[in-house]
Every structure is written in C-alpha cells, then in structure tokens.
Amino acid sequence: MTLRLAITAGEPAGIGPDLCIQIAQQPHSCERVVIADPGLLEERAKLLGLPLRLREFDPASPPVASGAGELTVCPVSLHAPVRAGQLDKANSAYVLETLRVAVQGALDKHWAGIVTAPVHKGIINDAGIAFSGHTEYFRDYCGVEEVVMMLATSDLRVALVTTHLPLRAVADAITPDRIKRVTRILHHDLQTFFGVAKPRILVAGLNPHAGEDGHLGREELGIIIPTLDQLRDEGMDLIGPLPADTLYTPKHLQQADATLAMYHDQGLPVLKFHGFGRAANITLGLPVIRTSVDHGTALDLAATGQADSGSLLTAIEVALQMAN
Ligand SMILES: NC(=O)C1=CN([C@@H]2O[C@H](COP(=O)(O)OP(=O)(O)OC[C@H]3O[C@@H](n4cnc5c(N)ncnc54)[C@H](O)[C@@H]3O)[C@@H](O)[C@H]2O)C=CC1
Numbered sequence: 001m002t003l004r005l006a007i008t009a010g011e012p013a014g015i016g017p018d019l020c021i022q023i024a025q026q027p028h029s030c031e032r033v034v035i036a037d038p039g040l041l042e043e044r045a046k047l048l049g050l051p052l053r054l055r056e057f058d059p060a061s062p063p064v065a066s067g068a069g070e071l072t073v074c075p076v077s078l079h080a081p082v083r084a085g086q087l088d089k090a091n092s093a094y095v096l097e098t099l100r101v102a103v104q105g106a107l108d109k110h111w112a113g114i115v116t117a118p119v120h121k122g123i124i125n126d127a128g129i130a131f132s133g134h135t136e137y138f139r140d141y142c143g144v145e146e147v148v149m150m151l152a153t154s155d156l157r158v159a160l161v162t163t164h165l166p167l168r169a170v171a172d173a174i175t176p177d178r179i180k181r182v183t184r185i186l187h188h189d190l191q192t193f194f195g196v197a198k199p200r201i202l203v204a205g206l207n208p209h210a211g212e213d214g215h216l217g218r219e220e221l222g223i224i225i226p227t228l229d230q231l232r233d234e235g236m237d238l239i240g241p242l243p244a245d246t247l248y249t250p251k252h253l254q255q256a257d258a259t260l261a262m263y264h265d266q267g268l269p270v271l272k273f274h275g276f277g278r279a280a281n282i283t284l285g286l287p288v289i290r291t292s293v294d295h296g297t298a299l300d301l302a303a304t305g306q307a308d309s310g311s312l313l314t315a316i317e318v319a320l321q322m323a324n
C-alpha cells in the first residue's frame with residue numbers, strides 16, 4: 001500500500017525548502033506532500049537549478065508514489081516575500097499555519113505521519129508568538145499532557161526528560177511525576193513502534209558523577225533513584241542513574257536499547273557527534289506519528305545547494321517504519 005506523508009518545509013528563509021526539493025529529485029514509494037507556499041518551492045528550485053513539478057494535494061485522491069522531480073503540495077500562502085538566509089517575522093504566522101495544517105491533517109488521517117523541516121524558534125517569538133519547539137506545539141495542539149523528544153540513529157537512541165528549557169530551570173523540572181510520565185512513554189513506544197519487546201533503558205543522573213552520593217547535588221538521592229525504583233516495580237528494566245559522562249561509552253551502550261538524558265545538552269551533543277546528518281528526531285507520546293530532522297535552519301546554507309539532506313531522508317524512513 002502506498003503511504004502518504006506530510007512534510008512541512010519549515011522556516012522559508014532556511015534550508016527546509018531546499019531539502020524538500022533536493023529529496024524530490026529521487027522517486028519514492030510513498031507520496032510526499034509538502035506543506036508550503038508553492039511559489040516558494042518553485043523559486044527555490046530555480047535558485048538551486050533543480051527541476052520540480054508540483055501537483056496540488058487532493059484529499060479525495062488515493063496516495064500516489066512520488067516520481068523523480070515531483071512533489072505533491074498542500075498550499076499555505078506566505079505572508080511576505082522571502083529572501084533566502086534572511087529571517088522575516090512577517091512569515092512566522094505562515095510557519096505556524098503549516099504546522100497546524102500538518103497536525104490537523106494527521107488527526108484527520110489525510111496522511112500517515114508528519115515529517116518536519118526546521119523552523120526558527122527565535123523569529124517566531126520575535127513575532128510575538130510564544131513558541132519553544134514543534135515538540136511542545138504538537139503536544140499542546142493534540143491536548144496530551146506529556147510527550148518525549150527522542151533523537152535516534154540506527155544504533156543510538158537518546159530520549160530527554162526535559163526539552164527546551166533554560167538550564168537554570170532544568171533542575172526544578174526534574175520531578176518524580178515528569179520522570180515517570182517520560183519513562184513510561186519511552187518504554188511503551190519502544191515496544192510499540194520499534195519492536196523492542198523488553199526495553200532496557202540507561203538513565204543519566206542530573207549532576208556530575210550522578211551526584212557523588214549527595215555531595216554534588218541531591219536530585220539523584222531525593223528524586224531520581226526512588227522514582228526509578230518505583231518504575232522498576234512496574235516491570236521496567238532501568239539502569240541508573242549513571243554518571244552522564246561515562247553513560248555514553250560502549251561498555252554501557254552495548255547492553256541498552258535507549259538512553260534517557262535529563263536535559264537537552266546532556267544527551268544531544270553526544271548523539272550529534274555520533275551521527276549528525278543521519279539521525280531523526282521523533283516525538284513519542286503523540287496520537288500521530290511525527291519525526292523531524294536533527295538540525296536547524298542553517299540560514300548560511302539556504303539556496304546554496306550545500307545543505308545535506310541525509311537527516312530529512314532518515315526522518316522520512318523512520319516515519320514510514322513507525323507507520324508500518
Ligand atoms: N527541528 C527544528 O525545527 C530545529 C530547529 N532548530 C532551530 O534552528 C535555528 C538555528 O539553530 P543552530 O543552533 O544555528 O543550528 P543549525 O543546525 O541550523 O546550524 C548549526 C551548524 O550546522 C550546519 N548545518 C545544519 N544543518 C545542516 C545540513 N542539513 N547540512 C549541512 N550543514 C548543516 C549549519 O550550517 C551550522 O554550521 C534555531 O532557531 C534553532 O532553534 C534547531 C534544531 C532543530
């Protein structure tokens with residue numbers, strides 16, 4: 001059966017439109033429906049010197065595999081003209097509308113999942129719209145209490161207890177309830193979407209040396225250790241809290257299905273050092289499938305033809321694997 005995936009083109013001044021056009025050069029067994037302004041895609045294709053044929057999305061038609069140089073487009077109109085590499089807050093509402101169309105279309109079963117190209121969080125906030133990321137936007141739109149950000153290559157999975165928070169706020173956000181909600185979602189979705197019958201999860205501590213028995217912070221003794229014990233009583237195979245600096249070594253990783261870091265820059269630098277450009281960002285716990293690239297808007301590369309589409313291709317394959 002041909003599956004249909006929605007791909008949001010992201011920040012129009014960034015590399016998202018380029019990546020959609022670059023991947024369209026190869027045929028695919030699924031139908032790629034790009035949610036964007038068709039004029040933006042045509043103009044960026046000209047700048048890149050790449051052929052592009054657009055077909056308008058028709059929800060009444062069955063999915064058709066995408067041919068070489070071909071994209072289906074679900075049109076959303078830009079609010080202002082775009083210059084590659086130059087952010088314009090006049091287009092922030094356009095960016096959010098592409099996300100809304102994508103998630104509503106997934107809830108309405110127009111497509112099997114959503115794949116997102118990068119947005120620029122700063123310019124959306126500059127436009128007066130509070131926005132910390134797709135992850136939190138989709139969580140709130142779908143009305144679920146908790147979701148989990150997990151980035152994955154073919155051989156390393158890094159999930160996060162907290163996502164886009166200032167470092168100053170992280171320690172207060174490490175609560176027993178949040179650790180329980182996140183770990184249960186991670187455990188459940190590893191079984192449901194990734195075929196891991198009995199997930200073994202390595203959990204990082206928050207503090208250096210996992211708190212050094214309370215001498216370098218007390219979150220491990222007071223919060224993380226008792227919470228992991230309660231989760232183990234539910235049957236979960238959890239190892240930790242381990243000192244984060246040695247958790248990501250082969251000795252530990254070879255016996256694990258996933259790792260759980262306490263905050264964004266504890267886990268993601270390791271993942272990106274290991275596999276930048278071939279990782280996908282996956283939102284677990286949503287009622288729809290959503291994957292994304294492992295990188296940002298790379299304004300410096302927009303319209304240059306230098307952007308690497310490896311992560312977008314990975315995100316598409318992971319979304320299809322999850323849908324199947
Ligand atoms: N999924 C999303 O929507 C994400 C959005 N962002 C947003 O992107 C904006 C810029 O963030 P930065 O920290 O500057 O990260 P960035 O990923 O845009 O750029 C970091 C470096 O990586 C390079 N790079 C990024 N993607 C590349 C690709 N596909 N091929 C080749 N080189 C690539 C860039 O040229 C730059 O040197 C921020 O607003 C951030 O919030 C960041 C990560 C994910």
Ligand SMILES: NCC(=O)COP(=O)(O)O
Nearest residue numbers: 132133134135136281292
């Ligand atoms: N570092 C991951 C990132 O910033 C992407 O977040 P999101 O927009 O997918 O929530």
